[in-house]
Amino acid sequence: MPKKYVQIDPRDNIIVALTDLKIGTKAIINNEQIILQEEVKGKHKFALIDLQIGDEIYMYGALVGKTTKPIRKGESITIENIVHASANYQFGMEKSRWSPPDVTAWI
Amino acid sequence: MVFCENRNVDVLKSALLQSLGYHTITNFIVDTDTLVREYEKGTSVEGLLRSQIIKTPEDVKQNRTFPNVDGIKFLTHEGGCGGFRLDSETLCNLLAGYITNPNVAGATILSLGCQNAEVSFMEEAIKKRDPEFAKPLYILEQQKSKSERHFIEDAVKKTFIGLIEANKIKREPAPLNKLVLGLECGGSDGFSGISANPTLGHTSDLIVALGGTTILSEFPELNGVEQELINRCITRQEAVKFTHLMDTYSARTVALGSAFANNPSPGNIKDGLITDAMKSAGAAKKGGTSPITDVLDYTEKARKKGLNLLCTPGNDVESTTGLAGSGCNVIAFTTGLGTPTGNPIAPVIKISSNNELSERMKDIIDFNTGSIITGQDTIAAKGEELLDYIVKVASGEVQTAADRLGQDDFIPWKRGISL
Missing domain, CATH: 3.40.50 (Rossmann fold)
Known part of the structure; x- marks a missing residue:
């Protein structure tokens, strides 16, 4: 049975619908139940938790927006209730480490 | 090098694309030349009706004059003069990047002459990218030509000679x-x-x-x-x-x-x-x-x-x-x-x-x-x-x-x- 929704990163507070989800659909994320307050089309997102005005929205573990209206858990995320926001950046943070994938099949 | 040469590029396109076997984007090609050749040989009406004049893109590809050349591309753009000088220099750098790209075997460049995108700048840009550059490259300047006919004639002939050179390169495995x-x-x-x-x-x-x-x-x-x-x-x-x-x-x-x-x-x-x-x-x-x-x-x-x-x-x-x-x-x-x-x-x-x-x-x-x-x-x-x-x-x-x-x-x- 294909998954109907996904939390891409554990830091995310919005969930992506992988298919059209009807109002009242029950989603379980980290043992927590979310009941959809409205229909959410595939490719679109809904709130994992209750959000207040000005709260930060995370997806892929990155800051992707801020709320402009309160959003209840299970309500959809739209251009009506969030705006663009992005994280500041600085030098000298911890260097990423990389473990290359196995490529013996192509050598 | 400059927008006012776009029409001349189109003339080159119609002169070279079909006759050298690179017009392959349609499902089939109608080869009227075969009919003309048969007619000139004195073939009967029945013979003409039997002749094969529909070719698939595969037929066309297999009968190319230069089988090692996969394509001839005709690039036009809206830049090269007017506007910021920096944009024209950027265009020269971009064209130099295309000419030195390993997928490209050679190029013919149409220049007007007086435009912001100067030929010397592009030549420098090519050298900077590839000091050993030795691909066939023909840069033709319309303001130095006697007439548009001469200009096009020169461009077609030089491109053809460049294609003879390009065809000497064979596809080889690469890591x-x-x-x-x-x-x-x-x-x-x-x-x-x-x-x-x-x-x-x-x-x-x-x-x-x-x-x-x-x-x-x-x-x-x-x-x-x-x-x-x-x-x-x-x-x-x-x-x-x-x-x-x-x-x-x-x-x-x-x-x-x-x-x-x-x-x-x-x-x-x-x-x-x-x-x-x-x-x-x-x-x-x-x-x-x-x-x-x-x-x-x-x-x-x-x-x-x-x-x-x-x-x-x-x-x-x-x-x-x-x-x-x-x-x-x-x-x-x-x-x-x-x-x-x-x-x-x-x-x-x-x-x-x-x-x-x-x-x-x-x-x-x-x-x-x-x-x-x-x-x-x-x-x-x-x-x-x-x-x-x-x-x-x-x-x-x-x-x-x-x-x-x-x-x-x-x-x-x-x-x-x-x-």
């Missing part, structure tokens, strides 16, 4: 560390960042691990993931150049009354990409997880193996145009909404993020990652499959949809305003 793969997306949807982009990211990691080169571009679509990219830069020098290019670009968009925040298109928004940072965080997945070895401004040549960042607009055609100019020999292009984009000198592999698109627009899609959304495939498995597909395209075993359709998009990035 994967010679691959320079462009990482591109366009017409993205809410699944792009979950299926197609991370798949391409895994492919990029594989290529980097194999000693090859990949290039991630479209700086307005890296807005919000700068910190992650800075942390992945091998030295501080690359990180400083990256943030300088980002900040300069961002400031210019604000000065012109817009902002990176306005990047998502109405189609992006309708399909779930509602902020630029959301679009960016998904788009950056194309770059995988490997360290960043170099940061390039538009038209700079990729010289270091590994993952490079290249400053281009988020406009997919401007970006693919730039990727080929920086040395990409293949471009992988993810899409959720579907776009026909191609490039004249680098094959563009179109990768769909969802099953519905790959079914509906199968004529323009080469590779589907929608099975990741439906849970039938993993990102790693698809990324490996995509690498095998790229190898087939690079080896000339598979033709991309954009190539088959003759989708040769070429839009140089104009950063200045018109004067």
Whole structure:
């Protein structure tokens, strides 16, 4: 049975619908139940938790927006209730480490 | 070199494309020349009716005068004069990037003579990229020619002689560390960042691990993931150049009354990409997880193996145009909404993020990652499959949809305003 929704990163507070989800659909994320307050089309997102005005929205573990209206858990995320926001950046943070994938099949 | 030569480029196109066997974008070609030849030989009406005059693109390809030359491309543009001098210099650099790209065997350049984009500047740019440059290159100046007829005659003959030279080069196997793969997306949807982009990211990691080169571009679509990219830069020098290019670009968009925040298109928004940072965080997945070895401004040549960042607009055609100019020999292009984009000198592999698109627009899609959304495939498995597909395209075993359709998009990035 294909998954109907996904939390891409554990830091995310919005969930992506992988298919059209009807109002009242029950989603379980980290043992927590979310009941959809409205229909959410595939490719679109809904709130994992209750959000207040000005709260930060995370997806892929990155800051992707801020709320402009309160959003209840299970309500959809739209251009009506969030705006663009992005994280500041600085030098000298911890260097990423990389473990290359196995490529013996192509050598 | 300049927009006023576009008509002459079209004349060259009609003179060379069909007669040399490169007009293959239609389902079949009507070969009227055969009828004429038969008639001149005195063939009867019955004989004429029996003659074969319909050719498939395959027939045409197999009977090329220059079988080792895969294509003759005719690039026109709207620049080269007027406007900021810097834009004309950038155009010269871009053209030098195309001429020195390993996919290109030679070139004929039509120059007017008095334009901002000076021939000497382009010649310098070619030398800078490749001091050993020795491909057939013919630069013709209309203001030095006796008439347009002479000019065209000269251009056709020289191009033909260049093709004789180019045909001496044969396709040979090359190791994967010679691959320079462009990482591109366009017409993205809410699944792009979950299926197609991370798949391409895994492919990029594989290529980097194999000693090859990949290039991630479209700086307005890296807005919000700068910190992650800075942390992945091998030295501080690359990180400083990256943030300088980002900040300069961002400031210019604000000065012109817009902002990176306005990047998502109405189609992006309708399909779930509602902020630029959301679009960016998904788009950056194309770059995988490997360290960043170099940061390039538009038209700079990729010289270091590994993952490079290249400053281009988020406009997919401007970006693919730039990727080929920086040395990409293949471009992988993810899409959720579907776009026909191609490039004249680098094959563009179109990768769909969802099953519905790959079914509906199968004529323009080469590779589907929608099975990741439906849970039938993993990102790693698809990324490996995509690498095998790229190898087939690079080896000339598979033709991309954009190539088959003759989708040769070429839009140089104009950063200045018109004067």
